[in-house]
Amino acid sequence: MTSTRRRARGRLPVVLVLPAVVGLAFLLIPLVGLLVRAPWRTLPEQLFSESVGDALRLSLVCASLATVVCLVLGVPLAWLLARGDVPGRGVLRALVTVPLVLPPVVGGVALLFVLGRRGLVGQHLDAWFGISLPFTTAGVVLAEAFVAMPFLVISVEGALRAADPRYEEAAATLGASRWLAFRRVTLPSILPGVVAGTVLCWARALGEFGATITFAGNFPGETTTMPLAVYLALETDPESAIVLSVVLLLVSVGVLAALRDRWISGPS
């Protein structure tokens, strides 16, 4: 059995190999190009420069806070979609994934029209509590959470659907409340899915650009995250744009490496 498989692997048709190699090159060469152009010698110095440091710190803080928001709201949402007895669950599930395919800038516009100072909800927040979300770090967190949450929900929901509900039922028959069963039985069994979803969610939040710049604006130290800094740096200081890009690239690769067991090595 194994020998036939090995022989089949040796006879890969050229019609497939050629486009495959071109595809591989297409995806990898831009990344390699970035690394080649990077000013490696001054990289540490640039990295610890004030503006880059500010953007990096803000990015890490905001992405982490957004991930917390996603966990707190997203895990229960995933549970509702996987186990809840709600009408129109299929439609609901589809709607939850909309931000995945929606251009982030559209998400930002939507947030602005709802939570902006003149927005549907925002005008009341402003009038009653004096809270205005655009141009604040909280706005960045919201924009990132909006874009990243579907990644977490999908991962957790998939894990929940794969998990055997009979353990929960057994726990229930033994007298555990639904909340206790969820906490002590369900959650541990889907932990790998939650972890993978969290990492992916964090990485997506870290790279968020469109919704952030549309909804939260751009001010150093408050709303200028790494991707925004890259965009602005390109206008005047391409060198530092490359440094920022390399950092984001390394983080992304790091995240994928951390998820290696789950995705990169496949089902084997």
Next chain:
Amino acid sequence: MRALALVALMVLTGCGATGSDGAATGRITVFAAASLTGTFTRLGEDFEAAHPGVEVVLSFGGSAGLAQQIGQGAPADVFASAAPANMAQVVDSGGTAAAPVTFARNRLEIAVPRGNPAGISGLADFGDAEAKIALCAEQVPCGAAAKRAFDAAGITARPDTLEQDVKAVLAKVRLGEVDAALVYRTDVRSAAGEVEGVAFPEADRTVNDYVIAPLADAPNDAGARAFIEHVRSEQGRAVLAEAGFDVP
């Protein structure tokens, strides 16, 4: 009969009523600063109407970004920059086919949402921590001009956001998300009805020259020169003046 043939010949060779524009044919690609969006769209349409068969393709963006794209071989025929500095970048690398000329000037104005709800009356209000303020980032021309104004007035601005281009700043005013912003006078006029302008004395320090030049690697050199001629014609000047530009 002969007269008819002559007319047909003139039409075929693109020699229309505005014969001074030369024999423009085909597609003319114009890279223009974002603040020229309204006027150049109009100028492009007028030019197409005067030259049947000619297609004017406009690409708007930040002047620095456009200069960079040209430097990297973007197939453009004309570059209209909101700042001489960005044009100089292209000139220095041998990217222009003729010396750039100044065809318009713009100056900053304070833009406030309709009705001026925060009661903004001058540049001094930009130093107020309470007011929500949007400005261009200093790296882009409108931001640099704003800095000159604040320096001249001796005011430390306290912006809430520094946007990447002037249209993004204007959008925040239109939406009422900020109380005041500094944009070009032309931007205020383009959003009349939603946005009101407040003039300020230091605006003289913010005058910005718009320069235009045909590009060395232009796929359509004749078209490029004809379009620039159109921009500088009486008709072109009228369009620019109507939009709020000072026309030299």
